[in-house]
Amino acid sequence: MELSTHEMDGGVTRVELDGRMDIAGAAVVDLKMNLIAGSAKKLLIDLQKVTFLGSMGLRSIVLPARAVHGKGGKVVLFAPTEMVESVLKTSGIDSILPVHHDLASAIAALQ
Amino acid sequence: MSTVVYPVAPMPAEETVKPVSRLTLGSRLEDLTLLWRWVEARSAEHAIPPDTEFAIQLCLEEAVSNIIRHGYGGHPGHALTVETIPAETGNLVFRIEDQAAPFNPLDEPDEPPALKSIDDLPPGGQGIRLLRKFAGTITYERLAGGNRLTIGFRLPR
Numbered sequence: 001m002e003l004s005t006h007e008m009d010g011g012v013t014r015v016e017l018d019g020r021m022d023i024a025g026a027a028v029v030d031l032k033m034n035l036i037a038g039s040a041k042k043l044l045i046d047l048q049k050v051t052f053l054g055s056m057g058l059r060s061i062v063l064p065a066r067a068v069h070g071k072g073g074k075v076v077l078f079a080p081t082e083m084v085e086s087v088l089k090t091s092g093i094d095s096i097l098p099v100h101h102d103l104a105s106a107i108a109a110l111q
Numbered sequence: 112m113s114t115v116v117y118p119v120a121p122m123p124a125e126e127t128v129k130p131v132s133r134l135t136l137g138s139r140l141e142d143l144t145l146l147w148r149w150v151e152a153r154s155a156e157h158a159i160p161p162d163t164e165f166a167i168q169l170c171l172e173e174a175v176s177n178i179i180r181h182g183y184g185g186h187p188g189h190a191l192t193v194e195t196i197p198a199e200t201g202n203l204v205f206r207i208e209d210q211a212a213p214f215n216p217l218d219e220p221d222e223p224p225a226l227k228s229i230d231d232l233p234p235g236g237q238g239i240r241l242l243r244k245f246a247g248t249i250t251y252e253r254l255a256g257g258n259r260l261t262i263g264f265r266l267p268r
Contacts, residue, residue, distance in 0.1 A: 022172055023143050052165060054172045055238045062229070069229045083165045090244045096229045 001025035003032050012110055013040035014078075018049040021057025030060050037064030041073040042110040045097075047080040053087045065097055078106045130194035130206070132156075138179045138189035146171060146193065153195060157203055163264055166245040167205070170262050173238040174207050174216070182211030182258065196261075202247070203264045210257040216242065217251050 001019035008014050015036055019025055037043065045061060047053075065075040077099045080088060088094045100106035134149045136142040150171060154164040171193060183189045191209040198204040219239040242249060248263035 020147075022147065022168070023140050023176060052168060054169050055241055056172070056176065066229045083162055086244075087169065087241065090241055096231075 001028040003029045005036060008044070008107070010042070010107065010111060012042045012044055012107055014044045014046055016046040016049065020052040021050050021060065022052055022054050023056040025052075026054075026056040026060040030063075033060055033064040034067065037067040040068055041071070043068050043073065043075045044078055044106055044110060045075065046078045047084055048078070050080065050084050053080075053084045055091070058087070058091055058093060061097070062093065074110045076100055076106045076109050078103065130196055133192055133194035135190055135192050136175065137187060138183040138185075138191065139187050140176060140179055142179075143172060143175060146175060149193070153203075157266065159203070160267055163203075163266060167203070167264055170242050170246045170264075171205060171207070173242050174260050174262065177214075177216055177238060178207070178209045178211060178258075182209050182214050198263065201266050201268065203266055204248075205262045205264075207260045207262070208254065208257055213253055214258055215251045215253070216260070217249060 001017070001021065001024070003018070004016045006014045006016070013036060015033070017029065021029075043065070045065075050057075061077070068075050075097050077088065077094070077097050079101050080099060085094070085099060088097075088099060098109055100109060132149075132153060134145065136145060147168065150164065150168055153159070154167070159167070175191065175193065178191050179185065189210065191207065193205060193207050196204050196206050216239055242262075246262045247265045248261075250261040252259040252261070
């Protein structure tokens with residue numbers, strides 16, 4: 001599991017997750033995600049390269065997102081695969097953290 | 112993917128059925144890495160398509176981590192087994208057994224979440240809903256000294 005961040009125009013922080021968000025993957029990204037959530041106000045979580053998402057992985061998205069929301073920030077999820085999106089929908093997370101497949105609309109949703 | 116949940120069934124004659132492939136895990140979350148490799152091997156063996164493998168991984172992660180965290184209370188030193196058992200053509204069936212206190216995950220509420228804010232979202236606790244959604248069939252049985260969860264998946268033709 002790998003994680004990289006890019007600061008984009010308009011104060012958007014893009015976090016790219018790459019790999020399997022299973023229990024082991026979640027353990028790898030948790031600390032970094034929390035650090036990012038501590039400073040980001042507009043967080044775009046890029047899920048394009050996430051090949052698996054389990055409930056422990058969901059936790060690694062929900063907790064940082066909660067921290068960003070808690071200080072008045074916004075979080076969007078970008079470009080999950082069909083199966084990953086199905087996990088997001090089943091858990092109801094997509095009703096709180098909107099899922100976008102178009103980068104421009106994802107960024108617009110953060111403004 | 113449809114979900115069929117059967118009520119607890121009377122003990123079938125399958126007690127004598129030999130597993131096709133069996134994995135024994137310790138009660139530590141780290142042991143789940145062994146589960147991935149085992150599922151990958153089963154996926155290769157049965158030529159399972161990626162989406163079905165995803166569903167299998169999701170359900171087995173859920174079921175096994177539940178046993179480790181709740182059944183065994185996070186205490187190391189216990190064991191559980193995951194095995195494939197003979198099934199009708201076009202189905203792949205996994206059986207998970209532990210020696211933990213009675214715990215039927217299917218008793219957990221399965222209501223769709225009504226979320227108003229992210230604070231309503233339980234950080235964990237999505238597991239049962241995920242299991243029901245991604246498994247083909249789930250059966251729970253209470254054993255004399257443990258629990259058995261049988262999870263089936265339909266393989267696309």
